Amino acid sequence: MSMLTLKRGATADDLTPRGPRESLISRGAAMLIMGVFTLYFLTPIWWLFIASTKDRGDLLTTAPLWFADWNLFENIHDLVTYDGGIYLRWILNSIGYAGLGALLATVFAGMCGYALAKYTFPGRELFFNVVLGGVLVPATALALPLFLLFSQVNLTNTFWAVLLPSIVSPFGVYLTRIFASASVPDELIEAGRLDGAGEVRTFFTISVRLMTPALITVFLFQFVTIWNNFFLPLIMLRSQELFPITYGLFAWNTQLNQIPELRTYVLVGSFLSIIPLIIAFLMLQRFWQSGLGNGSVK
């Protein structure tokens, strides 16, 4: 889905300079629609930010979209000290699951996609089609079978129970295959072979560099997917020291009736938890954009 929209966007960019001039009306309409949607998407974040700066009493009684007394730092302090600082632990867990998981997923998907693009072997298309089928299986449907498998080997309620399933990315294989066949010239691999480099070395020194934009994209997608994955931790984990941030905040949110002060912690915690995602996007997006451009030109 996202792939489709992104590709279409890239193609449009490509054509714009040569296409007919747009009228002011359609340009204005487009700006208006984008403006409305920007507002629509940013309002909840704005609300979350405002809510994070209020104390519990003000939250219910003051205007929801504007500041009352500035309490953000007290709130953050309360949040990170509550229950022995479990919130920071959750953040670290999330970074561990998402960072390490996305890194491994990228390496595996990159190698797999490259192999599918550059080597011919019997059953290649069948294999690729099976991987493509994997894109269609919702993660939710896999959670219970995965739990039963992990139970067999006594790995439930461990770090591995969330990490291992996260390093599989069928979409990444798909993307890297397409990208590798377009951007890694066979001649270059041949040249590498002639110079005496082994296949592994050729991959890691030459091909990976050419594939960097695609790999960054896979990393970002996978990072966000793992960060937001809720069901897997819900099924696999029982000890709150292992929870990722999403699941931890959810657990708090279900206890609001019993401990009202959690309402503030959930809000501030949610607000802080989007910061790592924003950082990841800002750092990686320039690779990402150039990557998509490259792919479409070839």
Next chain:
Amino acid sequence: MQHTKRAVATGVALLSAIALAGCAPSTGSDGSADAAACTPADGKVTLEFTSWIPGIEDVVAMWNDENPDIQVKVQTGPNGNSGTYQSFFSQLKAGNAPDLGQIEYDALSSFRVQDGLADLSACEDVVAAEDDFIPWTWGQVTLGSDEGVYGIPQDSGPMALFYRSDLFEANGIDVPTTWEEYKAAAVKIRAAGGYITNFSTADINQFAGFVWQNNGGWFQNDGKEWTVDLTGDATTQVADYWQELLDEDLVSTYPAWTEEWNNAYNSGEVWSWNSAVWGANSIASGAPDTAGKWSVAASPQWEKGGTSAGNWGGSSVAVFKGSDHLYEASKFALWLNTSDEALTALNKSANIYPATTDGLNLASLKEGVDFYGGQAIYDVFAEAASQVNPDFVWGPTMTQTYADVSDGFQKAVTGQGTLLDSLKSAQDSTISTLEAQAIPVAK
């Protein structure tokens, strides 16, 4: 946030359906025969216990200090229906469930029909403890049978009427003692610009509490077959009553626990709430501006001078099938739910309202509460706790029943169909759900 919750609930329901479908054949068998014997183990034992009560770790630490031979490892997570039950079902299926788990009364039957619970009636201490508990809470853990005991009652949710004493007084309205007076008061309050209460379409538990108070019941189990009766006389009377209030615009219909709902109470738009004992905390946290203006009275009755109370919520601590330490597990569960030290600690950390008769007299429950103008509100709930009908039984597919009734109720408040219509269709879908899981239903 509400949407996420909904999505999760749907996902959990979907997964439960898968899990349940896989387990269906075990239903008919009587699991008690192969139960582990209730004898002490040799040497040191470590038990696993999963609960979502805030601060439970500290209470368990008290036990661990005093009982070096029976150590308890506690794990926490979200509320039962928000994920922990799903974990339990998965773990039971995989054969690695914890020894003990917190289970609300309305979910016990689901675990029982999946053959997931150990029968504690093999333990002498457990059988002897029956008299310590408020009779109806014991009825909840025996699931209406005479033979088995499938958990130790932990807390209860007797219902009473929270009301804005200042507003009632200022407008010269008497505190209603019958549902008829309640409606008359509702008319006056509407004229004064407020609503007497909020009718929540999502909290089918509250509605069930009203039915419970009216001595109605939705399920019955004779050991072999389940009888489903969501449209009996008692239920119909309650449904028709609230339908009238809805039709005449005498109650508001905000989704419960949302900011709008809190605001409606905080701003004085809504004047009363017939809710469980733990609701005291919900109002105090959701409507902080109204501190000191609330009081608590017994729930309105169907008959003048009646003494009947409903119940909303409450949970038990159950021992899962497959635990090798029935004796130690039941020892711990009894201590957790009957000893003064544990009950006081639970009440302090999480407002747990005890299920034992002695527990209702805890020192912490005798004090006046500032938010309620210094009234000793728990006296009212202690009285109500003794008036709850002991024969109310929950069915084994409550998640689905709640969802169906709730969907219908949501339509009813927007004027499509009636409350009774949704109960009728929930009756049919509940029966087909039971049949789909090979649970025998009496026709």
